Amino acid sequence: MQAIAIQGAEIYYQEDFLSAEDAAKFFDALVAGCAWERRRTSFGYPVPRDEAYYGDPEASYRYSKREYKPLPWIPALLELRTRVDEATPDSAYNNLGLPRLGYNAVLCNLYRDGNDSVGLHADAEPEMGPVIGSLSLGAERLFRLKRKDGSLAFSQALPSGSLLIMAGKTQKNFKHEVPKEPRIQAPRINLTFRNIHHPR
Numbered sequence: 001m002q003a004i005a006i007q008g009a010e011i012y013y014q015e016d017f018l019s020a021e022d023a024a025k026f027f028d029a030l031v032a033g034c035a036w037e038r039r040r041t042s043f044g045y046p047v048p049r050d051e052a053y054y055g056d057p058e059a060s061y062r063y064s065k066r067e068y069k070p071l072p073w074i075p076a077l078l079e080l081r082t083r084v085d086e087a088t089p090d091s092a093y094n095n096l097g098l099p100r101l102g103y104n105a106v107l108c109n110l111y112r113d114g115n116d117s118v119g120l121h122a123d124a125e126p127e128m129g130p131v132i133g134s135l136s137l138g139a140e141r142l143f144r145l146k147r148k149d150g151s152l153a154f155s156q157a158l159p160s161g162s163l164l165i166m167a168g169k170t171q172k173n174f175k176h177e178v179p180k181e182p183r184i185q186a187p188r189i190n191l192t193f194r195n196i197h198h199p200r
């Protein structure tokens with residue numbers, strides 16, 4: 001994977017992580033096979049994307065007052081977890097002084113078209129590990145990273161089959177978003193592999 005130099009962040013990227021054939025195969029398997037759900041915010045509005053959460057039984061967490069309880073892994077997601085795990089550079093863990101923890105959960109997002117999105121946020125809950133593997137499938141999606149002062153630090157169109165790893169202090173120093181792109185009419189999927197750990 002290629003390291004992308006952004007001061008205060010640690011990002012790795014591989015555009016051709018999956019072959020076009022594999023990306024299409026996994027996209028079809030996940031559109032049909034994930035238990036997609038349009039959840040509501042604490043104010044009762046639907047979030048602008050469908051979600052499905054899979055993982056090991058201990059990987060529950062709360063985000064924005066929503067409870068995420070993992071469904072048991074399905075074969076396509078298990079296979080992708082292994083591949084994303086193997087591709088995650090040692091330095092993502094070594095630089096943090098962590099052992100290779102790997103991923104025990106994945107949040108799947110389905111953006112049905114360019115009107116679906118995710119607003120600016122960081123994945124920085126205390127139980128969430130700092131290494132996150134983000135795999136893209138389907139139509140291209142703009143992914144942006146912004147500094148705390150709102151300035152743009154990174155903007156990349158993520159094509160199907162690409163893998164982006166966020167590590168180091170990326171979640172502490174930056175927020176990320178997928179803005180609406182109304183011209184996009186095709187669906188796109190993002191999988192964010194995480195490590196959820198509840199300190200005892």
Ligand SMILES: O=C(O)CCC(=O)C(=O)O
Nearest residue numbers: 107109118143178190192
């Ligand atoms: O689709 C993306 O790349 C962003 C997903 C995301 O921010 C999240 O799941 O927390």
